Amino acid sequence: MSNVPFGLPDNDNSNVTLAVADEAGNPTGSVIDPGSLTVTSSDPSITVTVGADGVSFDAKATGALATAVVVTASATVAGAAYSGTETFNVDASAPTQLILTPGAAVAN
Numbered sequence: 001m002s003n004v005p006f007g008l009p010d011n012d013n014s015n016v017t018l019a020v021a022d023e024a025g026n027p028t029g030s031v032i033d034p035g036s037l038t039v040t041s042s043d044p045s046i047t048v049t050v051g052a053d054g055v056s057f058d059a060k061a062t063g064a065l066a067t068a069v070v071v072t073a074s075a076t077v078a079g080a081a082y083s084g085t086e087t088f089n090v091d092a093s094a095p096t097q098l099i100l101t102p103g104a105a106v107a108n
Contacts, residue, residue, distance in 0.1 A: 009093035013060035
């Protein structure tokens, strides 16, 4: 988990891959047990779907803006349970339109 939320525009998605590491953050080469990966999102502004490879997932913004959305991934490695989290902020994407909003009518 990073200390800075990952910024995800409201119309984008991000493929997140998982790797098994030791306490120092070095990859161990261990493999996630097939079918053991589960992923959840703390807010409906991001939906999560486990990838067909079983070691990745897709985090997709649904259009609503949100901050501090926590995505949790859990899996087993050689039968031992592991979990990790990443925090996302769903931000507005690039402008694509101009919206006109008339004010209240006033007498001339």
